[in-house]
Amino acid sequence: MQFVAMNRFEIREGHEEGFERMWAERESHLKETPGFREFRLLKGPQGDGVTLYISHAVWESRADFEAWTKSAQFRAAHKDAGASKTQDAMLGPPQFEGFETVLHEA
Template sequence: MSFIAMNRFRILPGKEETFETIWKSRESRLKELKGFREFRLLKGPEGEGHTLYSSHVVWDSREDFEAWTKSEQFRDAHKNAGNSGTKDVMAGPPQFEGFETVLHES
């Protein structure tokens, strides 16, 4: 049906705007890939010492997502990970979660 790839980010207090700017100014090449449907960056609640964010990417299938992780576009998007300023705004590494859709209503 579809596959949703999510990364959770714990962002240090006062660094939320910097984190959002990094995402807004990045060069996304997701639209170049087969099976890409939609990307969202979600801002969640404040926790102890952080604000929770999640990147949320919808793919047609797990196979399309896995093809993305092996693509030139993926390597380009992640080549400066840790150097792009995100390391100084995050309270630890991102946490990946992948989900297969079992029910969808619209």
Template sequence: MYFAMNRFRVAIGQEAAFEAVWKGRDSALADMPGFIDFHLLRGDSVPEEGYTPYISKSTWESRDAFIDWTKSENFRTAHRSAGDNRSMYLSPPKFEGFTVVEGA
């Protein structure tokens, strides 16, 4: 199993707009072989630094299944207007990928 996560630092006051972008996008993840699930997670705001942390987390059967997604037309379509929302972020998203070593 493989977990693909992007960490976002969303400017305080932009949370509703950020969430609306995610809720309104057509990712077609469910159509991809090896896709298991997706969650958008919101952390507690950090007012002294001016952001609210978010993580987009998708679960895949394997790293290869995730890589296939990143090379697909579905991926290009889902990320087509990502640059339109730069003003919401304090910095670019940070990707992290993890392979399960042990689990119950």
């Protein structure tokens, strides 16, 4: 049963390009992690000075995702997560949501 891990980010208007560049240039270490299937950064609606983004990662199982969060690869991928440039762009910390797949069509 696949697991989808998502983080919701509210980004201040005018910081979108830098936020997207940070994700594009980061070393995610995901491809070398057992159970990882795919990642997407999704840009959503804009309004009231905020742009919504969602990081969306698909894992083979919740156990694979949880192992990733405890790994050296996770620590390496998130070592600059608290950098002031990133914090200036975000309106608060990301909001995590995790989901078990119950139906999938491709």
